[in-house]
Amino acid sequence: MKTTNTTDSIKNITPGESGSITTSLLTQSSEDIHIAAEILRAGGLVAFPTETVYGLGGDALSETAAGRIYAAKGRPSDNPLIVHIADTKDVENLAASVPDKAKALMEAFWPGPLTIILPKKPLVPDTTTGGLPTVAIRMPSHPAALELIRESGVFIAAPSANTSGRPSPTTAEHVMEDMNGRIAAVIDGGPVGIGIESTIVSLTGDIPTILRPGYVTKSMLEVIIGEVHIDPALIKPDPNIRPQAPGMKYTHYSPKGDLIIIEDSKYPDMITENVINKINSLIKEQPDTVVLTTAETASRYNTDRIILLGDDHGTSLTIASRLYSALRKCDDLGAAHILSENFSQGELGGAIMNRLLRAAGHKVIRVD
Ligand code: TXA
Ligand code: MG
Numbered sequence: 001m002k003t004t005n006t007t008d009s010i011k012n013i014t015p016g017e018s019g020s021i022t023t024s025l026l027t028q029s030s031e032d033i034h035i036a037a038e039i040l041r042a043g044g045l046v047a048f049p050t051e052t053v054y055g056l057g058g059d060a061l062s063e064t065a066a067g068r069i070y071a072a073k074g075r076p077s078d079n080p081l082i083v084h085i086a087d088t089k090d091v092e093n094l095a096a097s098v099p100d101k102a103k104a105l106m107e108a109f110w111p112g113p114l115t116i117i118l119p120k121k122p123l124v125p126d127t128t129t130g131g132l133p134t135v136a137i138r139m140p141s142h143p144a145a146l147e148l149i150r151e152s153g154v155f156i157a158a159p160s161a162n163t164s165g166r167p168s169p170t171t172a173e174h175v176m177e178d179m180n181g182r183i184a185a186v187i188d189g190g191p192v193g194i195g196i197e198s199t200i201v202s203l204t205g206d207i208p209t210i211l212r213p214g215y216v217t218k219s220m221l222e223v224i225i226g227e228v229h230i231d232p233a234l235i236k237p238d239p240n241i242r243p244q245a246p247g248m249k250y251t252h253y254s255p256k257g258d259l260i261i262i263e264d265s266k267y268p269d270m271i272t273e274n275v276i277n278k279i280n281s282l283i284k285e286q287p288d289t290v291v292l293t294t295a296e297t298a299s300r301y302n303t304d305r306i307i308l309l310g311d312d313h314g315t316s317l318t319i320a321s322r323l324y325s326a327l328r329k330c331d332d333l334g335a336a337h338i339l340s341e342n343f344s345q346g347e348l349g350g351a352i353m354n355r356l357l358r359a360a361g362h363k364v365i366r367v368d
Contacts, residue, residue: 013044013184020181025172028144028189030151037152039184040065045072047161047175048148049189050140052113052198052214053168053324054175055084055158056183057148066127066157072182075164079246080130081157082115082198083137086149094135094155096121101225102203108224111141113194113215117202128157130246134204144189160197161186167253167324167359170195174328195321196351200245201228210234211245213351215320234354237362253359255330255338257290261356263342265366269349271313271341274367276300279339290330292340294319305333309343316346323352327359 013021026032026046036046043065045058056073058065060083070077083094088106091098095118102116120135129135140146149156160168163178172188179186199214201221209229210218221228233243243249262279264272276297283289283303290305291298296312307326310318323343330338340360344353357364 013039013042021184023176023180023183024185025176026185026187028147028187030147032187033144033147033151036148036185036187040148040152040154040156043068044185045069045183046148047169047172047179047183047186048142048145048156048158049172049187049192050084050142050145050158051192052140052194052196053170053192054161054172054186055140055145055156056161056175056179057084057156057158060084060128060155060157061123061125063125063127066125069157069159070127072179073159073162073164075159077127078130079159080132080136081128081159083124083128083135084145084149084156084158085137085139086111086146088139090155091116091118091137094121094124094137095119099203101208104224105201105203105221106139109216109220110139111146112139113141113198114138115198115200115212117200117204117211119204132246134202136200138198142189142192144187148187165252165254167255167327168197170321170324174325177328191321193321194317195323196348196355199351202244209244211243212248213354215348215351217347217350237357253324253327253355254361255327255335255359257330257335257338259327259330259338259340259360259363261340261342261360261364263364263366265368268342268366269313269344271297275341278365278367279341282337282339286337288335289337289339290333290335292326292330292338294341297341305335313341313343313345316343316348316352319343319346320348320352323355 058069115138124135161175169175170192175186199216200212202209231244233241294310309322
């Protein structure tokens with residue numbers, strides 16, 4: 001039974017004449033992980049759960065597999081992939097040099113939601129790094145991800161398993177929405193824990209720099225390695241400043257409808273009466289408007305088209321874990337007009353707003 005499945009799956013790694021392949025839904029059982037590992041070794045693609053979001057995995061050292069990842073996602077080829085490993089020792093195989101600060105971060109945060117950028121070794125193909133001389137490396141903590149990397153014996157290149165530009169997937173169903181017919185298999189590990197992508201820190205310059213905010217915050221990094229900078233392009237988006245992580249320049253996570261963030265100009269992270277009144281007046285103009293909010297203020301809006309991200313604005317772990325499914329739900333509701341409160345309160349507020357602002361194409365109405 002196992003052999004038959006494996007053989008069938010391997011035959012099924014590239015789209016045939018129909019342009020589509022059958023995507024198998026796998027469990028986290030060792031039999032199924034074995035099948036997924038065979039697919040990866042044969043150069044095929046498998047989506048799998050991590051603690052952050054679902055990844056779309058392929059052999060990181062294979063130009064062909066990396067090329068298939070870009071094709072399946074419809075991703076621009078200058079946007080590099082993160083290489084996932086299951087053993088810290090493997091960093092030496094991928095990176096040309098590993099500074100002490102990198103070692104300290106690995107020790108403190110791996111396995112876990114931190115990606116480290118280092119100079120690459122020639123072994124890592126340019127296709128995987130989007131032509132950059134550096135490589136992004138991460139050791140995820142999700143048991144199925146670790147088992148898949150170990151069982152396959154390959155380093156797994158894995159971007160988030162969404163179509164380019166769509167919200168990242170936090171369930172296997174989200175992956176199927178975007179990837180059914182494009183990849184060989186999806187391992188269903190249920191909803192992920194964190195819900196937003198890993199923090200990316202570059203150790204290629206003089207001072208470690210955050211290129212993408214995430215669960216591991218600046219202050220958590222600074223406890224371990226001292227001063228850390230944030231890529232200036234993240235702080236104030238400016239078309240003339242190019243983000244150091246190529247992926248951060250694209251509009252991302254966008255629902256199909258028009259999403260606008262409403263905030264108070266004096267107290268941006270508070271949901272003030274001004275914010276509530278503005279949202280209600282916009283609902284009056286467009287009664288089909290969907291509102292992204294929490295239980296704290298939901299009852300104040302004159303609509304039942306509400307998506308709840310948490311109990312209150314301080315619960316940023318819950319808000320992060322629900323953000324992408326909320327953005328997808330806007331599409332399910334056919335929402336043409338979406339208004340969101342500001343969610344910058346709480347530890348993960350910065351990471352949440354980084355995603356929400358890009359989903360909104362930076363459209364913000366500030367009221368006073
Ligand atoms: O949590 C995560 O990191 C997830 C899971 C699946 O591990 N992966 C993920 O990958 O978010 P992706 O491809 O969606 O985002 C990778 C980001 C992109 O913005 C890309 O431009 C940046 O990492 N990146 C990758 N390699 C880089 C490099 N060498 N230098 C600078 N940025 C890099
Ligand atoms: Mg992504």
